Amino acid sequence: MSTERCAIVGIGQTKHDTAREDKSIAGLVREAAVRALDDANMDWADIDAVVLGKAPDMFEGVMMPELYLADALGATGKPLLRVHTAGSVGGSTAVVAAHHVQSGLYDKVLTVAFEKQSESNAMWALAPKIPFQPTLVAGAGGYFAPHIREYIRRAKAPDHIGIEVAVKDRVNGMKNPYAHLRIPDISFEKVAESPMLWDPIRFLECCPSSDGACAMVLTSERHATTGKNPPAWVKGTAVRSEPLGMAGRDEVNPRAGRDCAADVYAQAGITDPRGQIDLAEVYVPFSWFEPMWLENLGFAGEGEGWQLTDKGVTALDGDLPINPSGGVLSSNPIGASGMLRFAEAAMQVRGQAGEHQVDGARLALGHAYGGGSQFFAMWIVSSERP
Amino acid sequence: MRDVAVVSFAQSKSVRADPVQNEVEILMPVIQEAVANSGIPAKEIGFTCSGSADYLAGQPFAFVYGLEAIGAWPPVRESHVEADGAWALYEAWVLLQEGEIDAALIYGFGKSSPGSLRDVLTRQLDPYYLAPLWPDAISLAALQARALLESTENTERDMAEVAARSRRDGKANPNAQLTGDFDPDALLKEPYIASPLRKHDCAPISDGAAAVVLATGDRARAVSKRPAWIRGIDHRVEPHYPGVRDLTRSPSTRIAAEKAGALDGTFDVAELYAPFTHQELILRDALGLAKPNGTKINPSGGALAANPMMAAGLIRIGEAATRITNGEANRAIAHATSGPCLQQNLVAVLEGE
Amino acid sequence: MNSDPVELIQTPIRLEYNYTPGVSRSRYLQGLIGGRILGERCERCHKVYVGGGSGACARDGIPMSDIVELPHVGTVTSFCVVNVPFAGATVEIPYTMAAILLDGADIPINGLIQEISADQVRMGLRVEAVWVPEAERTYTDTIRHWRPTGEDDAPIDEVLKRMRAGA
Numbered sequence: 001m002s003t004e005r006c007a008i009v010g011i012g013q014t015k016h017d018t019a020r021e022d023k024s025i026a027g028l029v030r031e032a033a034v035r036a037l038d039d040a041n042m043d044w045a046d047i048d049a050v051v052l053g054k055a056p057d058m059f060e061g062v063m064m065p066e067l068y069l070a071d072a073l074g075a076t077g078k079p080l081l082r083v084h085t086a087g088s089v090g091g092s093t094a095v096v097a098a099h100h101v102q103s104g105l106y107d108k109v110l111t112v113a114f115e116k117q118s119e120s121n122a123m124w125a126l127a128p129k130i131p132f133q134p135t136l137v138a139g140a141g142g143y144f145a146p147h148i149r150e151y152i153r154r155a156k157a158p159d160h161i162g163i164e165v166a167v168k169d170r171v172n173g174m175k176n177p178y179a180h181l182r183i184p185d186i187s188f189e190k191v192a193e194s195p196m197l198w199d200p201i202r203f204l205e206c207c208p209s210s211d212g213a214c215a216m217v218l219t220s221e222r223h224a225t226t227g228k229n230p231p232a233w234v235k236g237t238a239v240r241s242e243p244l245g246m247a248g249r250d251e252v253n254p255r256a257g258r259d260c261a262a263d264v265y266a267q268a269g270i271t272d273p274r275g276q277i278d279l280a281e282v283y284v285p286f287s288w289f290e291p292m293w294l295e296n297l298g299f300a301g302e303g304e305g306w307q308l309t310d311k312g313v314t315a316l317d318g319d320l321p322i323n324p325s326g327g328v329l330s331s332n333p334i335g336a337s338g339m340l341r342f343a344e345a346a347m348q349v350r351g352q353a354g355e356h357q358v359d360g361a362r363l364a365l366g367h368a369y370g371g372g373s374q375f376f377a378m379w380i381v382s383s384e385r386p
Numbered sequence: 387m388r389d390v391a392v393v394s395f396a397q398s399k400s401v402r403a404d405p406v407q408n409e410v411e412i413l414m415p416v417i418q419e420a421v422a423n424s425g426i427p428a429k430e431i432g433f434t435c436s437g438s439a440d441y442l443a444g445q446p447f448a449f450v451y452g453l454e455a456i457g458a459w460p461p462v463r464e465s466h467v468e469a470d471g472a473w474a475l476y477e478a479w480v481l482l483q484e485g486e487i488d489a490a491l492i493y494g495f496g497k498s499s500p501g502s503l504r505d506v507l508t509r510q511l512d513p514y515y516l517a518p519l520w521p522d523a524i525s526l527a528a529l530q531a532r533a534l535l536e537s538t539e540n541t542e543r544d545m546a547e548v549a550a551r552s553r554r555d556g557k558a559n560p561n562a563q564l565t566g567d568f569d570p571d572a573l574l575k576e577p578y579i580a581s582p583l584r585k586h587d588c589a590p591i592s593d594g595a596a597a598v599v600l601a602t603g604d605r606a607r608a609v610s611k612r613p614a615w616i617r618g619i620d621h622r623v624e625p626h627y628p629g630v631r632d633l634t635r636s637p638s639t640r641i642a643a644e645k646a647g648a649l650d651g652t653f654d655v656a657e658l659y660a661p662f663t664h665q666e667l668i669l670r671d672a673l674g675l676a677k678p679n680g681t682k683i684n685p686s687g688g689a690l691a692a693n694p695m696m697a698a699g700l701i702r703i704g705e706a707a708t709r710i711t712n713g714e715a716n717r718a719i720a721h722a723t724s725g726p727c728l729q730q731n732l733v734a735v736l737e738g739e
Numbered sequence: 740m741n742s743d744p745v746e747l748i749q750t751p752i753r754l755e756y757n758y759t760p761g762v763s764r765s766r767y768l769q770g771l772i773g774g775r776i777l778g779e780r781c782e783r784c785h786k787v788y789v790g791g792g793s794g795a796c797a798r799d800g801i802p803m804s805d806i807v808e809l810p811h812v813g814t815v816t817s818f819c820v821v822n823v824p825f826a827g828a829t830v831e832i833p834y835t836m837a838a839i840l841l842d843g844a845d846i847p848i849n850g851l852i853q854e855i856s857a858d859q860v861r862m863g864l865r866v867e868a869v870w871v872p873e874a875e876r877t878y879t880d881t882i883r884h885w886r887p888t889g890e891d892d893a894p895i896d897e898v899l900k901r902m903r904a905g906a
Contacts, residue, residue: 063506
């Protein structure tokens with residue numbers, strides 16, 4: 001097997017917000033793409049192919065919006081590929097873009113992911129009125145709350161872990177100029193006293209609904225040093241999927257996530273993720289998913305993920321910072337949320353993360369999941385050339 | 387470039403509306419047939435990629451259930467494009483170039499019957515300037531046809547002949563939906579539905595699914611007596627706004643064909659995804675197939691005989707590959723399209739050994 | 740001329756669809772109308788599916804034709820107390836949505852738990868179906884809710900272990 005090395009040379013994202021009424025959908029994706037191109041020292045004409053990802057089209061009410069966005073993305077006359085793998089799509093899209101480079105077919109690929117949830121009614125889009133399907137599940141929180149309850153029981157985790165994650169990610173988010181939610185007086189009490197929406201999920205333990213976009217320029221080795229910042233190198237990418245309605249499936253610790261992590265670690269030569277990886281940007285839409293994914297990703301043994309959170313290991317100044325950017329709990333433009341994890345991981349190893357920079361970050365994991373905890377996408381990025 | 391071939395292809399029969407089966411139920415036998423005929427055990431297929439569209443199904447995450455049709459356990463390496471399965475095949479082909487895996491399953495599926503297709507497709511348009519006007523898919527195609535007729539030598543009779551030929555050839559295709567012998571003179575006496583388009587100029591509305599198995603080099607040779615090698619494949623997009631395009635030409639098809647190596651020779655067979663008769667004329671012009679040169683155009687009947695959206699492009703590749711594998715053809719071109727008025731196009735060149 | 744920027748336009752979209760439940764889900768819905776809960780056993784992995792899914796054994800990717808009639812009794816494997824008013828929901832908040840593993844089934848179905856206060860619902864609770872009277876049943880309204888049977892709780896850790904066995 002001989003694949004081309006792939007470098008991340010440009011990264012851009014929008015300011016994420018509840019409703020970016022100052023921008024059209026095209027304007028929003030361009031805000032991120034122009035920043036990525038600028039970081040890469042490139043112009044639209046330099047790009048060979050565009051790979052676009054977003055979650056369900058009903059979030060904006062535009063079917064296959066890549067067609068409408070072809071002009072705004074400078075894609076006319078070029079290949080333009082649209083990926084959709086539910087909530088993991090931002091990550092999967094970056095993986096597809098990386099393969100465009102690793103295959104040796106393309107030198108300079110622009111990859112973009114977005115969601116502009118304010119354009120439509122996202123709650124409606126998630127739960128259309130289908131005659132033979134009950135609507136009582138009540139959105140994503142209602143779907144995932146039973147999984148969280150089962151995790152808490154299995155791991156014998158104390159109730160305050162979810163609150164601790166929420167406080168940590170929101171404190172981190174205050175250091176990220178692009179983050180959507182900014183709660184200056186965030187505190188343990190404030191989260192604990194926030195309304196219980198989908199018991200056991202409290203209001204301040206939930207992600208927001210955001211408008212936002214993320215973009216990256218990925219290149220072959222030949223163009224790796226043309227950007228304004230040193231490149232991040234892709235050391236491994238992996239995706240795994242498992243069926244939603246399968247008898248016996250473990251939604252709390254899904255095998256697809258474990259297999260995906262094992263694959264990406266093997267590619268990157270990682271045998272001890274907890275010891276070797278400097279930080280991780282992990283898709284945590286409800287705070288309890290931090291300890292759940294710590295176990296699924298092999299950072300902790302089964303039932304022990306919550307202890308890392310409890311000991312402060314996952315804090316910005318901890319031993320294994322998780323979501324220094326503030327994560328999905330701080331900004332959640334769904335289709336872009338996965339790519340933001342991938343991009344933030346790359347920003348860290350490029351030393352680009354500003355106030356939320358992890359000192360000495362050299363090896364980082366970007367993680368995304370989607371559907372009913374069934375679609376996973378991951379990459380490992382490094383400051384060192386593989 | 388690594389050698390990659392189509393080693394297996396299966397499709398459902400296209401029907402106007404399947405009131406009994408859901409998408410997964412349509413898909414299951416198609417996938418089983420494609421995998422069984424590939425001779426490659428399902429567990430040795432290293433990657434799966436699918437194409438579908440939520441707006442056809444009328445529900446978000448519609449593709450999620452598709453995964454239940456493939457038996458994705460243990461978990462599989464998998465991806466999905468919100469587009470025709472031909473683009474899923476492209477994504478798989480890119481991955482196969484890296485040499486880590488040697489086989490991939492691709493499927494495309496869609497029921498166009500649940501909604502009013504011509505209205506649903508208006509949602510593909512710019513949401514601020516075009517979609518609020520609800521210009522339906524047939525009316526937009528009619529604009530393109532009108533531009534073509536006014537600025538070239540093509541005539542409504544040429545269009546009617548495309549329809550008659552497609553539906554005549556479709557008679558030999560057991561999976562086709564709209565077939566038969568039609569007299570172009572009689573067709574031209576039919577009323578317009580959106581001038582200059584008559585009913586026969588439009589593809590039928592179809593429910594259906596298709597699946598392809600790709601394999602690389604020696605693996606393909608081991609499982610297939612005559613693999614259909616993909617000698618080139620490329621896709622390109624054009625600007626979105628109909629007003630800034632020359633609708634009478636298909637420059638993106640031309641670029642894709644050039645990159646795929648499709649402009650340097652003749653073909654025994656061409657399978658072109660033209661959902662409207664005049665679009666076949668535009669595509670043939672872009673591909674150097676405007677005049678009869680021995681290339682058999684759409685022997686399957688093409689999209690005018692069956693148009694299960696999100697599968698119909700993949701079916702073009704499968705139909706072309708089938709004719710190579712069964713020895714009818716040695717070199718074939720397959721084409722897929724997406725978006726209003728041929729906005730996005732994919733071209734693949736397939737050859738026997 | 741007004742030179743204010745246009746920041747917002749409203750473009751309502753209305754599309755109507757005729758959904759097809761499919762062979763398997765139709766059978767499930769017809770069963771419910773008749774007061775029966777019909778599951779399907781996969782001939783390959785022998786798991787019993789219920790709840791009107793896609794029609795495939797999601798593990799094996801094959802349709803199932805071995806019909807299994809299930810009892811109207813099961814165990815709560817997990818649940819969520821919903822405090823969010825939600826479009827389309829007809830139940831007053833707070834209400835409890837539970838994953839219920841019917842006796843003899845291998846995959847839980849979702850159900851509304853009533854006749855017990857939300858803070859009393861627990862994993863392992865044994866529940867039974869409360870049906871809409873036959874004459875009033877519609878495809879979307881057959882099992883009105885689930886209520887405690889009054890039995891002792893099921894040993895939840897064992898139930899969960901069995902539910903996940905063989906995956």
